[in-house]
Amino acid sequence: MTRKPLNSLPGFNFWIKSRWPQLIIRAVLLGGFIIAILAGFLGTPVGNRNISIVAVWIAWWAALILVAVPIFGRGWCAICPIPMPGEWLQNKAVLGPSVNRNSSKVSRRFPKRIRNIWLQNAAFSLLAVFSVVILTRPIVTAWVLLALILVAIGVSLFYERRVFCRYLCPVGGFIGIYSQQAPLELRVADPSICATHKEKSCYRGNEEGYGCPWDVYPGSLTANTNCGLCMECLRTCEYDNILINLRSSGDKLPAVRGGSLDSSYKAFIMLGSAIVYSAVMLGPWSGLKDAAYQIGSLTWWGYAVGLLVVIWAALPGLFYLVTRAAHKLSPSFHNPRQIFNTHASVLVPLSLTAWIAFSLSFVFANGSYLVPVLSDPFGWGWNLFGTSNAIWTPYLSQYVPVLQTIVLTGGLFWAARKSQQIAEARNAPRQSWPIIIFCTFITVSLLWLFVG
């Protein structure tokens, strides 16, 4: 793997280490976040005329899944406004660091047994069953956004560091696993410097910055998953030993560093929800769409149970059978759970490209809703920039199926290559065959839904 540190770029360290740019960007985004909440409560209930829906679920989502995650990994987490008020209260400072060089006034740690992403998996699943309504009704979006920010504040007052981001945020969980594939990473330049540095200021904080808010020790960082790119360690490192690298490939495979069941399940949840959403929103089954909308009805309960069964049981169960077949085809010394967790990592690129393809289907089609909403964010009849009467225009509609095909096919090859690498690392090359067949089946199913 080749790496190119960005720190050597002129002015890079200055702007990254300064607390002001990040503060200003996050404050502006928090202002937008509050506007989205107000629009949801006070604005028109018509989704495509309300900025809460258009800005959050079209503009932000497009920027996140099509640009931020594939390129910057956890770059969004670096500027996310949701934990900001909680951090301010926790640190008793807006700019910081506070006079007290401790990373936070609150010292209570999050319970060890839930220091994993099971809660994030559960939170994402909970949102998933209501997603169709969340995506279309401004007031529901407003409640969700408000709930996120209140939970983030509450947790920050009770536990140290950014517990909400690390263990609770329903979005942070999948950004974490997808960031493993990003071409951007934060790593130490020389681990030996960290090993001999007694103060461990990157983790504990000093007068230049807070100890890692993500509860990560940068010296041992080998994957992007839990690094929020908050840049505190660049500020606190007394030896300028922290680098932001451009790299030629993703994190090392879990075949080498080991996988965990909660992360595996995150991959299943993301892949399963991408399949179900595509079926509901793009498929030819109007009954399915109605069921997803009619919250509380018997059909909705059927949809909700079906969705949860698919992402929590059916897909993992099917994949378990596939990994058993892989083990039989080419036995290795790993136990079934290890094989399951390790091979599940190939679903990360597969589900990422599934989400990108799914997002392409509505981002280009609905992107033009942003134009009138900018002039009339609340649907109150304003015309701030003279664009409120702009009509809906789908963009690039003839190219979207081509793009989706390219993305999904690329995801399949990516996943297949990862599967081969895992199998080769175990000296069991034929283990990848059933996995690749499984990934091909998923890809063909998605292509059928997207392209027809």
Added chain:
Amino acid sequence: MENIARIAAIVLVFGASIVIVAARWVNAGGKVEIHATMPEKGGWLPDNITTQVNEPLNLRLISDDVVHGFAIGQSDLEPVDIHPGKPKDITLTFDQPGSYTFYCTRWCGANHWRMRGTITVEGDTSTTVSDEATSPLYLDLSIDLDAPHDLPELNLERVPSTELGQKLGIDPPARYLSREYYLSHTPNQAWGDLRSESFSENLNDSQVWELVALVWSAATTNQLLNVGQELYNQNCAACHGAQGRGDGVFALDASDSPELDSMGNDAVQPPDFNDPRQMYGASPALLQGKIIRGGMGTGMPSWGQILSEDQSWALTNFLWTFSIQDHKE
């Protein structure tokens, strides 16, 4: 530095929101907002507005779900479309006190016709709209609108044709061509009267029906029928069907049981205007009465506060085009 950061953060975080909410508060001055949603979700809100005679009434019409239309009954105001999330501002000025009905002109849902509201115009009460209204003809004629008027035993070989009636070369006597006769008689009564005339002795029963068609056509003009057709398409076809067969998109499904509409109100499937047995026992006065009063318990709304008298007669005349061939050229 921390203090500067705090001030900057407050401005950046809350500045835009405060400006937006304040602008809204300023901008809302003097406008009455009327929200439109499908009747199942509330219809017009508010549905009752009071204003003063000769004072401008500034309305902001806001659709919260689908496309609705706004119009004032018995007025020359062109209907205004209200698109979801795109508020529409209009100004109304009433020069007569009274009670005005506003209603939805777009087929917004199964209970679209329930979307009505009232604008009460207060002021000099010496002359009011309601004072100017004349007594409906069906009351003057003591017609019981709810009494059955279908003719299950009607002996009719074919639907009568105005064109065939003209070919008979018989001019019905003037009393049959008077407006009073047309309005107050049913086609079946007219057939009985014409059958008893000496000039029809050599005509068979079907030919007498052609004369009835001729009499009915003489009572209207193509211009009036066009007006009636436009009103029908806008207001009636949703339930009665574009071809008058009672199969409109919002008509109660005949298989529904009990016969309740989607809001739990009594309703029946609309009649088939093409069926002479359902039409020829009704006089124009009865049909116009049903239009303006509405059919109690059938789901048929009242149009008396919305259609002018001329409009209601034009609509009545148009209804005969379904059961009389060549009624309209």
